[in-house]
Amino acid sequence: MTAGPRATDRRRLLLLLLLVGAVTLFTATVPLLRDWFDLRVYHGAVHAWTHQGGRLYDYRVPGTAYGFTYPPFAAVAMLPLALVGLGTAVVLCLLLNLLASAAVLYVLFGPLLRRYGRFGAGLAVCLLALFEPVRDTVSFGQVNLLLLAVVLGDAWLLSTGREKRAGVGIGLAAAVKLTPALFIGLLLIAGRWRAAGRATAVAAAATAAAAWIAPDASRFYWTEALWDTGRIGRLDYVSNQSLQGVLARLGEPDRAVWAVTVLCVLGVWAWQARRGARAGDWTGAFAVTGLASCLVSPITWVHHLVWVLPSFAVLLRHRRLVGVAACAYALLCTSVVWLWVDAPHTAAGFLGGNTYVWITLGLLLGLPVGQPRPEWPPFSRSNRSTSATAPAPTTAAPAMAAAADQPGPVSPPFTTVTPAGPASGSAPVPAPAPAPAPGSEPGPVGGRERGGSTEPTGSTRPAARKPQSSSERASS
Numbered sequence: 270m271t272a273g274p275r276a277t278d279r280r281r282l283l284l285l286l287l288l289v290g291a292v293t294l295f296t297a298t299v300p301l302l303r304d305w306f307d308l309r310v311y312h313g314a315v316h317a318w319t320h321q322g323g324r325l326y327d328y329r330v331p332g333t334a335y336g337f338t339y340p341p342f343a344a345v346a347m348l349p350l351a352l353v354g355l356g357t358a359v360v361l362c363l364l365l366n367l368l369a370s371a372a373v374l375y376v377l378f379g380p381l382l383r384r385y386g387r388f389g390a391g392l393a394v395c396l397l398a399l400f401e402p403v404r405d406t407v408s409f410g411q412v413n414l415l416l417l418a419v420v421l422g423d424a425w426l427l428s429t430g431r432e433k434r435a436g437v438g439i440g441l442a443a444a445v446k447l448t449p450a451l452f453i454g455l456l457l458i459a460g461r462w463r464a465a466g467r468a469t470a471v472a473a474a475a476t477a478a479a480a481w482i483a484p485d486a487s488r489f490y491w492t493e494a495l496w497d498t499g500r501i502g503r504l505d506y507v508s509n510q511s512l513q514g515v516l517a518r519l520g521e522p523d524r525a526v527w528a529v530t531v532l533c534v535l536g537v538w539a540w541q542a543r544r545g546a547r548a549g550d551w552t553g554a555f556a557v558t559g560l561a562s563c564l565v566s567p568i569t570w571v572h573h574l575v576w577v578l579p580s581f582a583v584l585l586r587h588r589r590l591v592g593v594a595a596c597a598y599a600l601l602c603t604s605v606v607w608l609w610v611d612a613p614h615t616a617a618g619f620l621g622g623n624t625y626v627w628i629t630l631g632l633l634l635g636l637p638v639g640q641p642r643p644e645w646p647p648f649s650r651s652n653r654s655t656s657a658t659a660p661a662p663t664t665a666a667p668a669m670a671a672a673a674d675q676p677g678p679v680s681p682p683f684t685t686v687t688p689a690g691p692a693s694g695s696a697p698v699p700a701p702a703p704a705p706a707p708g709s710e711p712g713p714v715g716g717r718e719r720g721g722s723t724e725p726t727g728s729t730r731p732a733a734r735k736p737q738s739s740s741e742r743a744s745s
Contacts, residue, residue: 281388285395292395296404305359306330308410310337312350312358318486319351325486326494338494338501341487342444342479343412362410369414370397376421377552377582399602405572413575416442420449421555421579423468427461428551436464440471444479448573451562455554458539459546501568507606507613510625511569518613518622531565537633544639553638556580560633564626574625577601580632587637597628 310330314337317323325344329336337344350358374382374393382389397403406413419438426435436456442449450472456465480487494500502509505517512530521527538561545554559576563569577597584594609615609622 285388285391288392288395292398296398303405303408303410305355305362305408305410308358308362309355310335311347311410312355315344315347315350318344318483319348324489325483326489335502336500339446340444340476340479341483341490342475343446344486345479345482346445359410363407366407366414369418370394370403372418373414373421373578376418376425377579378585381585396598400575400578400598401602401604402572402574402577405570406575409572411572412445413572416445416449417559417575417578420452423452423464424551424555424579427464428549432461432464435461436467437471440468441475443468443472444475448562448566451565452555452558455542455546455558458543459554461546498567502570504568505613507610507618507622508570509568510563510571510574510606510623510629511566512564512626513567514569515619515623515626518618520614534561534564534630534633537561541633541636541638546639548639550583550639552579553583553636556583557633557636557638560629560636563629564633571606571625574601574629577629577632580636583636583638590637597632600624600628 310328313330314325314328317328318325325337325341327336353361374390374397378393382393385392403414405411420442422438423435426432439449439452439456443453453465453468453472456462456468476487498504503517504513506514507518509517512534513527516522516527516530538557541557542554545551545557556579559579563574563576566573581594581598584590584597605624606622609618612618613622
């Protein structure tokens with residue numbers, strides 16, 4: 270006997286509770302927690318700037334050499350931190366990251382979550398909590414998930430025909446951190462001129478407002494701090510999972526080599542992004558843009574790799590690529606790169622210490638962007654639309670019912686069926702059509718084909734002596 274729905278729900282609930290307990294135990298004991306280091310940078314810099322009359326970019330976290338490294342508009346947006354203590358700031362940061370995570374899951378995996386209900390949502394939250402870039406973002410008190418959420422909001426607007434509102438999220442994200450500005454390039458490649466202009470105008474207005482509020486800080490950032498990568502951290506440190514990080518660990522200081530690799534990556538990105546935009550595959554176009562931004566940025570700490578998440582939504586649309594998604598996800602949960610934190614310049618360090626770079630590069634090259642987007646049968650739209658818009662009964666309906674009792678092959682669900690042609694030399698069959706002969710497939714009803722497509726749709730890091738590393742930490 271099969272278990273009833275209640276027994277199945279109880280088992281799912283028990284499994285989910287066990288998984289939540291295991292994830293909580295893992296995140297609380299195994300990974301090295303970052304002690305809200307970046308949030309302490311934001312909070313301390315804003316407090317020193319507003320309450321002590323200090324210069325924004327002169328602040329350093331006590332006992333470290335690290336301070337504020339974002340554009341001035343980011344500090345202006347964080348001014349509410351000056352009104353609360355650090356404990357309250359931690360609570361607010363957790364709430365904002367939780368809301369941003371929910372928005373990201375909804376935009377990227379909404380159909381899948383609706384199919385599996387609360388159990389699926391709980392499972393997705395657990396999987397997201399295990400993802401190392403997300404773990405680090407929350408533990409550092411970083412803003413990566415917030416920026417990803419507002420940028421994906423524009424992707425959602427574009428994919429749902431609300432282009433008149435798209436671009437604001439990208440503009441704000443670019444004003445907070447420079448890397449999301451590549452999404453403006455995506456809008457230009459896609460020919461979405463108004464959205465690109467809106468994003469550019471928002472970024473420029475936010476930057477101008479920050480310059481009006483904090484002219485000295487703006488002048489220092491755009492003329493000095495922006496060009497000083499030493500303020501952010503060592504390029505060759507293993508947490509820097511960008512192309513520049515790979516070259517630095519190889520001992521290649523030549524900027525020309527890095528520039529060539531960046532141009533090659535941008536060429537692949539432009540081709541992939543244009544193909545996705547032409548096909549209306551905005552999830553895929555935004556996914557490859559996030560991947561490219563991680564690769565071309567001079568410094569991409571591990572927690573910046575939340576921009577890889579849209580790629581998993583693209584992979585899961587294709588049943589044949591679920592294994593690829595599972596392997597990439599598993600590697601990005603293991604903190605494997607930290608095994609070479611003290612030996613990044615060795616041959617093994619080149620292969621293993623750059624694992625996240627290889628994953629990002631492989632996804633950029635091989636992501637099926639702009640290709641036919643089959644859906645998983647459980648949440649296929651055709652399954653719902655067929656029942657909702659079924660044609661009125663016709664004289665052909667009895668013929669269909671009669672054919673169901675005949676021996677012969679049975680067409681699988683969600684399969685497009687074509688009527689069998691008449692035998693050689695026979696006259697055309699007038700409507701209403703007679704019942705098909707034994708062994709033949711039923712034809713269309715009322716001139717419409719029934720069914721849909723059968724295509725599917727849809728190790729931990731060693732303890733460090735400082736938050737980001739054993740010797741280095743940057744807030745970027």
